[in-house]
Every structure is written in C-alpha cells, then in structure tokens.
C-alpha cells in the first residue's frame with residue numbers, strides 16, 4: 264500500500280463472518296470468474312429459481328454489441344423475489360415502508376407482498392396489459408410502487424419508472440418514446456412534508472397523447488382529484504376487487520424486464536433496456552457480496568426507486584435474496600438532520616446505502632445529530648452515484664460508522680445494472696475516495712488518448728470494460744444503433760463507460776467523473792445538451808452553454824452561460840434568470856435548474872463552431888489564467904468579456 268493516502272484495514276470481526284473472507288480468496292475467485300466465466304456465472308444463476316433450464320450461459324459479442332445470457336431459460340423476476348421465499352420466509356418482513364412522517368409507515372411481509380402483487384397483476388390484466396406492453400410508473404416512494412413493478416414483472420409487462428421529480432414534459436417524452444399503454448401514478452406525492460401534484464402532472468403529460476389507454480391512481484394524500492371517465496381508475500379500489508393469486512408468466516431470460524431512461528451527452532434521454540435472467544443473477548450476486556448481506560439483516564438503501572439504484576438495490580437484488588428492505592419516502596433533512604440516524608436506530612438497520620451528496624449535506628449539520636442515536640446495529644455502509652470526496656468519506660466512516668463498519672464506495676451505472684467496482688466488506692482495505700477493485704467477472708481497462716489500453720499498473724485514462732457481464736443493458740429501447748454508437752463504437756471491442764479513472768500502484772481504481780457532456784448533480788445524471796435545449800426555449804435566449812462546476816453539497820452545480828437575442832433588452836436580468844430557471848423546471852424538472860446563470864456577449868467557439876467548454880469550466884472555477892491555447896478560437900476577445908462578466912457576478916454573490 265502506498266504511504267501518501269490513509270488506508271483503513273478490513274475489520275477482523277466483519278471478515279470472520281463475511282461471505283468472502285480474505286484478499287487471497289477474492290483473488291482466487293476473481294481469477295476463476297475471468298478465466299471460466301460460464302462456470303462462474305452458472306453458479307450464481309443457480310441461486311435463482313428457473314422454470315426451465317437455459318441452453319447457453321452466454322452468447323456475447325463485444326464487437327457487434329450483441330449480448331445474450333442464459334437464453335432459452337425460463338424464469339420470472341417477481342416469482343424469484345416473492346413466491347420462492349414463501350415457504351420459509353412468509354411471515355418475514357419483505358418491505359419496511361418508512362413513510363414521510365417518522366414511524367408512520369408499515370411493514371409488508373413476504374406473504375402480504377405476494378397477495379398485493381398478485382392483486383396488482385390481475386388489475387393490469389383486467390386493463391388489458393399483456394406481456395411486452397410498456398407501463399409508465401410515475402409514483403412516489405410508497406408500497407404501491409413496489410407492488411406495480413413486481414406486478415408488471417409477474418405478467419411480463421415492461422415497466423418504465425419515471426422519477427417523481429420530473430416534469431410533465433419529461434413524462435410525456437418517455438411515454439411517447441416507449442409508446443406506453445398505461446400510466447400508474449398517485450394523487451399526490453409527499454416528501455419532506457411537501458405535496459407534489461403527481462396526478463395533475465400526468466394530466467398535462469397526457470395532453471395530445473393517444474397511446475395511453477388507462478391511468479391508475481394510488482391514493483397517498485386522498486386529495487380531491489378529477490378523474491377522466493373511462494381513462495382514470497383508483498388503483499386501491501381495483502386491487503380490492505381482484506383475486507389474491509396470479510400465476511407468474513414464464514419469461515425467457517432475455518425477455519425485457521424494464522426500461523429506465525437516463526441522460527446522455529447528446530439528444531433526448533435514452534431508454535436503457537434490461538432483461539430478466541442476467542439482470543436478476545447479477546443484482547442478487549452483487550447485493551449478497553458487496554453488502555455482505557446476511558439472513559436476518561435489515562437493509563436500508565435510501566435512494567429513490569426512480570433511479571437504477573432503487574431498482575437494483577431496493578427491490579430486485581434484496582428481494583431476490585429474501586432480505587428485509589427499507590423503502591424510504593422522506594428526505595435526509597426531514598423533520599430534522601437526524602432522520603436517517605433515528606430511522607436506523609428505530610429499525611435496527613444493519614446495512615445502510617446512500618449518496619455522497621446526502622453525506623455532505625448531513626456532515627454540514629454537525630455530528631450531534633448522528634451521535635444522539637444508537638447506531639450499534641450498523642455493520643456495512645455504502646455510497647453510490649458520484650465520486651465521494653475523502654472528507655465526506657472520513658466523516659461517514661468515523662462519525663456514522665464509529666470506525667468499526669465496512670464502507671463500500673460502489674461504482675456503477677444505469678447501463679451496468681449492478682455494482683461493478685467496489686470494496687467487499689471482508690476483503691478490501693479501504694482508501695477514502697477510491698471504489699477500489701472490480702467485482703467478480705468485471706475487467707476494467709483504462710484507455711489512453713490513442714484508444715489503446717494502458718498496460719502499466721499506475722495509469723489514468725478513460726474507463727472501459729473488456730468483458731460482458733450478465734447485468735448489462737442490452738440495448739437502448741427503439742434505437743439499437745445509438746446503443747452501439749454510444750457504448751461500443753468509441754473503443755471497438757470494449758464497453759465505454761463515459762467516466763475518467765485512475766489506477767494506483769496497488770491496483771485501486773479512482774473514478775474521476777464523467778469525460779463526456781454529462782453532469783452529475785447530487786448523484787443525478789443530466790445531459791448538458793438537454794439543459795441547453797430547455798434554456799434555448801426561453802424566447803429571449805439566442806444560445807447557451809451549460810457546464811458543471813464543483814459544488815460543496817451537490818458535487819456538481821449547473822452553470823449556464825447565456826447569450827441573449829436583441830429583443831431581450833427590455834427584460835431585467837433578474838426576470839430573465841427566473842424565466843430560464845422556470846423553463847428548465849418545466850421542461851425537465853426541478854433538479855435541472857441552473858445554480859448560476861451568466862449573461863455573456865458571446866461564447867468561446869472554434870472556427871468550426873464547437874463550443875470550448877474546457878475554457879468555460881475554468882472560468883466557472885475562477886481560473887482566469889492558464890486557459891490553454893486560445894488561438895483556435897474564432898473570436899479570442901470573447902474570453903475577456905466572459906471573464907469580466909464572471910468577476911462581476913462573483914463580486915455580487
């Protein structure tokens with residue numbers, strides 16, 4: 264191990280009972296997983312229950328970007344998450360719903376989950392949802408969201424969950440892209456005491472849309488909502504009418520399980536398609552090893568199911584392993600900054616998984632909120648979504664984890680389906696800020712600027728993956744060519760992650776962040792192109808360029824440089840800024856509102872018209888010198904204007 268960085272060794276108490284108990288054991292299994300992948304993955308697939316055996320473990324071709332895992336095999340994700348546990352775990356809590364008001368939620372056992380999901384599946388059937396149909400779920404973090412996901416899986420419908428913070432326009436785009444037949448929503452969402460009018464957003468989203476035949480509404484707040492006759496139905500009433508049994512459809516391992524939209528560097532969000540057998544195998548295996556999950560543990564992932572983390576590590580992974588999973592409706596700060604720790608004490612949580620942005624926000628509130636709650640049940644802490652800065656890491660490890668818990672910084676993506684680079688609690692000595700080593704079967708490669716793999720141990724480059732793995736997304740729904748171009752064309756024969764990465768002399772991986780035009784704001788992916796398109800929708804705006812800048816809590820903040828039309832002169836700067844923020848909120852969602860907006864006379868462009876974001880990034884960080892070579896700019900003077908504008912802005916804030 265190197266001398267410069269602190270290293271936190273594995274705790275022997277954790278190691279003794281962990282599923283993988285030493286670095287040597289990890290290395291041996293890792294080698295096998297790389298040299299005999301079929302044998303390795305067959306073992307993990309066998310942990311699921313199959314209705315019918317598969318013919319091949321994998322038929323994959325990285326060059327052609329065609330991937331099939333366990334095809335010919337028949338199984339059902341809902342059955343694997345519920346039915347096969349019923350004999351032994353029927354009375355065990357499957358989901359602990361932690362509602363917005365502390366302690367006001369309830370527990371759902373595996374038997375109860377079975378009943379609810381069967382009724383929900385029968386409701387889907389009643390509304391003519393069939394295998395392969397797409398269903399949009401636009402729901403808050405209430406049990407009905409889990410029921411509807413598992414109900415879709417049960418009958419072979421493809422769910423596409425849209426995070427309940429997205430705007431009507433974003434919902435409409437996704438509905439149209441996947442040609443959804445049904446939307447399931449709630450009257451209102453409730454988060455941190457605030458209501459979100461989900462049903463009315465869906466009503467706006469559906470204006471002019473004709474693919475959606477029915478809308479089901481869960482009642483969270485029992486607000487009065489207008490129902491469109493023939494289209495809208497109350498979910499809970501419909502569920503009550505149905506039988507509590509529904510056989511699970513036999514799905515091929517390669518049948519789609521869900522579509523999840525995520526932002527890319529260009530164009531509209533892309534619908535990543537995940538299939539059944541490989542995805543389930545991968546999330547079950549990673550949930551088991553990465554969190555060192557042990558039967559009887561209470562497992563709490565504080566993410567929202569609207570993102571991939573919630574799909575894989577609130578629902579499918581934990582339930583496939585027969586775990587008790589906490590579903591959290593609230594926010595880390597509601598009703599006060601003790602919320603997580605109070606919940607952990609009350610529910611006796613053993614494993615806790617959250618995002619660096621939440622850790623930074625809570626660290627700022629001080630230790631006292633943590634210390635007043637008993638955290639002795641905790642054994643494993645996890646983070647995901649963005650690079651974690653060493654200060655936040657140390658706070659999480661020492662203050663929350665009392666320096667006795669394992670901390671797993673897990674790197675992965677919507678596209679990867681599950682965790683890819685991560686410590687294992689019984690294996691990995693930790694360095695704050697490093698996601699450490701690859702999971703079994705995963706082979707990271709760093710590429711140099713000539714698109715050649717770097718062979719030296721210490722290296723920095725673009726992170727690629729050299730081998731397929733069962734959890735990978737198979738395509739972008741409706742646009743396979745975009746899938747090929749985005750992930751497999753940049754480095755032929757490899758999957759390109761879009762992230763930059765450093766490998767240190769101990770072989771540890773350090774993710775440095777996106778190298779494409781994707782921002783990571785509070786762990787949420789946003790494309791700069793999407794935000795620019797929204798800003799350019801404001802009448803007074805001629806052009807804009809969006810970049811990310813370092814932000815203490817969010818990791819990255821959104822910085823928009825905006826050029827105005829000549830007609831804009833009579834509008835005050837203040838009104839313009841709020842018009843731009845409002846447009847971003849309407850087009851995408853609250854999370855896309857720029858933190859800083861600077862009106863500039865021009866943008867630094869090359870002679871071919873390409874915006875040089877590198878220069879804007881530096882200026883946004885207050886770095887006015889060392890801007891690199893400006894001679895390729897069409898109009899170098901524009902840089903001085905922008906610097907002056909930025910200086911004035913900085914003085915004002």
Ligand code: WTA
Nearest residue numbers: 647648649650672673674675676677774777
């Ligand atoms: C970033 C979230 C550093 C990364 C599961 C990736 C991380 C993007 C980490 C995917 C981590 C995720 N350390 N960066 N531990 N985890 N990222 O699709 O840039 O919402 O490409 O999936 O988040 O975001 P996504």
